[in-house]
Amino acid sequence: MIAVPYRLIAAGLTNTRKYLVAGSAGVMLGAGCSTGPAVRRPSPIAEGTTAPILDRALFVDPPTVSAVRISPDGQFVSFLTTHEGISNLWLHRTNRPFAEARPLTAVIGQPIREHYWSRDGQYLLYLHDERGTGHEHLFAFPMGADPGRVGIASSRNLTPYGSVRARVLDLPRAAPASVVVGLNDRDPAAHDLYRVDLQTGERELVFENRSNIVEWLFDAEGVVRLGVRIDETGGTELIQIENAQRTVVYRCRIDEFCRPLRYHGDGERIFLVSNRGTDVDLTRLILFHPQTRTHEVVDTDPERRVDFGTAVFSERTGELSATVYVDDRARIYPKRPEFARDLERLRTALPPGDLSFESMSGDERRIVIRVSRDVDPGSIYLYDRGSEDATLLLRVQPEVPREHLAVMQPIRYRARDGLQIPAYLTVPPGIAARNLPTVVLPHDGPWARDSWGYDPFVQYLANRGYAVLQPNFRGSSGYGKRFLNRGNRAWGTGGLQRDLTDGVEFLVSQGIADPTRIGIIGTSYGGFAVLAGLAFTPALYRAGVSHAGPPSVPALLQSFSGESNRVKALYRLRVGDPDRPEDRARLMEQSPLHSAGQIEAALLIINGGRDPRVHPEEIDQLVVALRDRGRTVEYLLADDEGHLFVRRENCLSAMAVLERFLSEHLGGRYQRERTSDLAARIQELTVDVSAIKVAFGSFAAALPLPRANGGVLTPETLYYRTRFDAQGQAIEMAIRRTLEPVVSDGREVWRLVDSAQMLVGAVIDTVELDRETLMPVRRTVQSGGVHLDLRHTRDSVLGSIRLAGDEMEIGVQLPAPAFADGAALETVIAALPLGLGYKTPLRIFDAQLRQVRPMTIEVAREEAIRSAAGAFETYVVYVTPTDDNEVGTSTLHVMREQPHHVVLASARLPQAMGGGTSITELTALGGRIRAR
Numbered sequence: 001m002i003a004v005p006y007r008l009i010a011a012g013l014t015n016t017r018k019y020l021v022a023g024s025a026g027v028m029l030g031a032g033c034s035t036g037p038a039v040r041r042p043s044p045i046a047e048g049t050t051a052p053i054l055d056r057a058l059f060v061d062p063p064t065v066s067a068v069r070i071s072p073d074g075q076f077v078s079f080l081t082t083h084e085g086i087s088n089l090w091l092h093r094t095n096r097p098f099a100e101a102r103p104l105t106a107v108i109g110q111p112i113r114e115h116y117w118s119r120d121g122q123y124l125l126y127l128h129d130e131r132g133t134g135h136e137h138l139f140a141f142p143m144g145a146d147p148g149r150v151g152i153a154s155s156r157n158l159t160p161y162g163s164v165r166a167r168v169l170d171l172p173r174a175a176p177a178s179v180v181v182g183l184n185d186r187d188p189a190a191h192d193l194y195r196v197d198l199q200t201g202e203r204e205l206v207f208e209n210r211s212n213i214v215e216w217l218f219d220a221e222g223v224v225r226l227g228v229r230i231d232e233t234g235g236t237e238l239i240q241i242e243n244a245q246r247t248v249v250y251r252c253r254i255d256e257f258c259r260p261l262r263y264h265g266d267g268e269r270i271f272l273v274s275n276r277g278t279d280v281d282l283t284r285l286i287l288f289h290p291q292t293r294t295h296e297v298v299d300t301d302p303e304r305r306v307d308f309g310t311a312v313f314s315e316r317t318g319e320l321s322a323t324v325y326v327d328d329r330a331r332i333y334p335k336r337p338e339f340a341r342d343l344e345r346l347r348t349a350l351p352p353g354d355l356s357f358e359s360m361s362g363d364e365r366r367i368v369i370r371v372s373r374d375v376d377p378g379s380i381y382l383y384d385r386g387s388e389d390a391t392l393l394l395r396v397q398p399e400v401p402r403e404h405l406a407v408m409q410p411i412r413y414r415a416r417d418g419l420q421i422p423a424y425l426t427v428p429p430g431i432a433a434r435n436l437p438t439v440v441l442p443h444d445g446p447w448a449r450d451s452w453g454y455d456p457f458v459q460y461l462a463n464r465g466y467a468v469l470q471p472n473f474r475g476s477s478g479y480g481k482r483f484l485n486r487g488n489r490a491w492g493t494g495g496l497q498r499d500l501t502d503g504v505e506f507l508v509s510q511g512i513a514d515p516t517r518i519g520i521i522g523t524s525y526g527g528f529a530v531l532a533g534l535a536f537t538p539a540l541y542r543a544g545v546s547h548a549g550p551p552s553v554p555a556l557l558q559s560f561s562g563e564s565n566r567v568k569a570l571y572r573l574r575v576g577d578p579d580r581p582e583d584r585a586r587l588m589e590q591s592p593l594h595s596a597g598q599i600e601a602a603l604l605i606i607n608g609g610r611d612p613r614v615h616p617e618e619i620d621q622l623v624v625a626l627r628d629r630g631r632t633v634e635y636l637l638a639d640d641e642g643h644l645f646v647r648r649e650n651c652l653s654a655m656a657v658l659e660r661f662l663s664e665h666l667g668g669r670y671q672r673e674r675t676s677d678l679a680a681r682i683q684e685l686t687v688d689v690s691a692i693k694v695a696f697g698s699f700a701a702a703l704p705l706p707r708a709n710g711g712v713l714t715p716e717t718l719y720y721r722t723r724f725d726a727q728g729q730a731i732e733m734a735i736r737r738t739l740e741p742v743v744s745d746g747r748e749v750w751r752l753v754d755s756a757q758m759l760v761g762a763v764i765d766t767v768e769l770d771r772e773t774l775m776p777v778r779r780t781v782q783s784g785g786v787h788l789d790l791r792h793t794r795d796s797v798l799g800s801i802r803l804a805g806d807e808m809e810i811g812v813q814l815p816a817p818a819f820a821d822g823a824a825l826e827t828v829i830a831a832l833p834l835g836l837g838y839k840t841p842l843r844i845f846d847a848q849l850r851q852v853r854p855m856t857i858e859v860a861r862e863e864a865i866r867s868a869a870g871a872f873e874t875y876v877v878y879v880t881p882t883d884d885n886e887v888g889t890s891t892l893h894v895m896r897e898q899p900h901h902v903v904l905a906s907a908r909l910p911q912a913m914g915g916g917t918s919i920t921e922l923t924a925l926g927g928r929i930r931a932r
Contacts (some may be wrong), residue, residue, distance in 0.1 A: 087111030172222020234569030264317035328410030492590030608641030717926030
């Protein structure tokens with residue numbers, strides 16, 4: 001790890017902020033949940049005064065300044081900010097006005113994202129991908145050159161080795177004019193360690209990585225002594241490196257966490273963050289001795305609520321100065337009197353907010369400090385510990401009007417099983433927190449967490465008039481092993497989603513949220529939570545926006561096939577294994593795609609055409625499923641984006657569409673102004689959902705079948721007359737249809753029998769349908785010398801056909817489960833929840849063509865008709881094949897009351913029957929049906 005004076009060392013927990021000074025503790029709402037008195041800062045806007053609509057670009061554009069670092073001698077401050085629209089490296093002389101800061105580089109294309117000072121302060125080092133290929137090289141800018149010069153002509157490429165990705169690993173104290181770099185030029189999958197001379201660029205091999213080590217720990221002299229490796233089970237191994245010896249000294253399982261931070265001052269023990277052990281819940285800071293394999297606990301959360309957050313060390317002495325825990329707000333615990341005094345001075349010298357050390361000079365006198373809070377993107381100060389003066393260097397995103405931002409309040413609520421859920425609530429400034437349109441914003445991961453502070457998207461939503469709820473639902477990181485494991489295999493229909501539901505119901509019970517105007521927005525896992533919320537709690541939400549949300553959990557898991565063993569093992573542990581039949585059935589039930597028929601709310605889908613996790617064809621399935629059911633669905637697709645949007649024009653376009661969409665369905669405000677370029681890009685991204693056709697392949701096969709309710713059927717007898725008109729001839733026949741519940745081969749089924757007398761003799765078509773789902777189980781057809789026997793499963797149709805003494809085996813593998821055709825399909829329609837506007841896709845197995853065919857069922861209108869059996873109130877239902885074969889196109893008049901049995905039907909005949917049409921009419925009733 002890189003030695004930076006007085007640095008904060010992250011414990012590797014996602015979204016953990018590097019706080020040093022926290023403000024007041026948050027308050028938990030709800031009876032029995034409070035940890036103290038209610039502390040709430042007043043909104044910057046007076047009650048009843050609405051903030052102006054702020055330009056969406058304020059919340060899209062990245063921070064104007066990042067990665068602020070002071071030189072070892074304290075004479076310069078380097079930072080990253082834009083130059084000609086691209087993030088470049090800049091330099092500021094601390095004894096001059098900050099306005100005189102100048103760019104050192106003028107790179108084009110890919111931005112500079114990381115930079116470092118050499119240990120001796122003679123070089124500025126930065127990583128840059130010159131051609132956008134993902135291969136980053138390390139460059140060195142000599143401070144002896146003109147520090148005001150623009151361009152990289154004076155920079156040396158220290159790693160000119162073609163397709164290589166460099167990593168800065170250590171700035172050794174014992175060799176201050178060098179840097180230890182990881183290079184993968186020998187093996188793209190493994191980084192070897194080299195010591196590179198900053199003046200000459202010569203490199204010396206330090207460690208050839210044939211052990212699959214992914215992280216290294218160096219002692220104070222820059223000697224690599226410890227490696228971190230992921231084993232074949234996904235667990236973590238700490239490997240002691242001594243000359244040619246490689247010894248595993250510490251292990252933790254995949255469901256545990258362990259990460260080394262740095263060597264102790266004695267050069268033997270290691271500061272290690274770990275929660276290894278069945279009796280350990282929260283991660284804690286320990287001192288581990290590799291020789292004896294023993295440890296002692298250094299620090300754990302005094303309030304026993306959250307995992308260990310970060311540690312602060314003095315690079316001059318090696319002492320532990322402070323520990324930080326990120327709870328509802330960050331909590332800081334000084335470990336040295338000198339550090340405690342520093343904190344008190346900083347509280348006096350700097351404005352209120354959370355403080356973090358960005359960088360320190362080599363003598364630890366000058367400190368670059370960031371002050372941030374929920375209503376402030378951040379301000380950077382240069383603090384002199386000797387004079388105790390704090391000088392404002394710059395404000396991050398000064399164009400953002402702090403006075404119009406909204407307060408983020410930590411809250412806690414109880415889930416239905418009693419588990420306490422930490423969350424954050426942001427209410428629009430100047431508006432009473434009563435009966436507000438509300439947006440749930442689940443974080444991605446899901447093994448991550450939200451934390452208190454400035455969040456541009458939250459502020460964007462609050463500015464548009466929405467209360468925003470950010471729950472750290474079970475399965476979130478940072479709250480201990482037990483809390484994390486409660487989320488295992490609980491996606492979709494499980495506890496992760498229920499925690500979101502319970503959060504909404506809590507806000508409704510408090511009178512904060514308007515129950516008729518609830519929306520949900522999320523990205524990646526959060527996007528999945530959007531789809532799951534709409535599918536599994538359809539009455540809760542009125543609108544949802546899913547960005548890169550996977551509709552199918554099995555398909556998501558399959559997308560990780562090329563990932564590391566750890567990633568695959570982690571998903572098997574926490575989500576499931578689609579190769580196991582029992583897991584696959586559960587994963588399909590947890591997938592919103594397979595319950596799309598339950599979605600009622602309006603949905604906006606945003607996706608990248610290059611997304612490796614969520615394939616566009618997979619989204620097409622969901623869109624078609626909703627479109628064909630008459631639901632409101634909008635779709636933005638950016639062909640030049642991957643899993644997440646990064647291009648400014650795409651982000652602006654998506655946000656412009658999003659706020660208009662939310663306004664239409666939840667009633668918030670939106671910025672109506674759009675430039676011509678923005679309007680054009682929105683048009684390019686917008687997919688015409690009416691034109692989407694789903695090819696019947698591996699993705700289309702997952703389109704969900706509508707839920708037919710076999711429980712609404714009753715034993716019946718119906719009589720029909722059918723007239724066939726083809727090639728100038730007319731043929732009539734009478735059909736007797738019976739429906740009765742039976743037990744066949746130990747399974748409860750509906751037995752449907754159509755019997756008719758034709759010129760060739762009697763025809764008896766018998767289909768057995770699962771009593772509950774109406775999925776086909778068995779079908780037999782007897783007609784003269786022809787005998788057909790088929791057995792259906794979810795994956796296949798197997799059987800035989802006998803004709804004139806010859807028998808032929810039938811074996812068809814189904815791309816997806818399908819209903820049976822003919823009378824069986826009419827029985828399924830009888831059990832669907834039909835109503836005006838009802839529309840659904842489905843699949844049938846065409847017994848004659850021996851293939852699965854996609855179709856749509858749509859209720860067009862109501863109509864009173866009369867048949868030979870009497871007068872009936874009916875729905876007019878269109879059955880339309882969506883493949884290239886028009887055979888099967890039909891119009892049905894079905895009884896309006898359930899079961900919706902056919903009264904009149906017209907259909908197109910196949911060419912094998914001469915083409916033409918058939919008309920079927922109900923002539924008589926038996927059983928419990930009566931004409932109106």
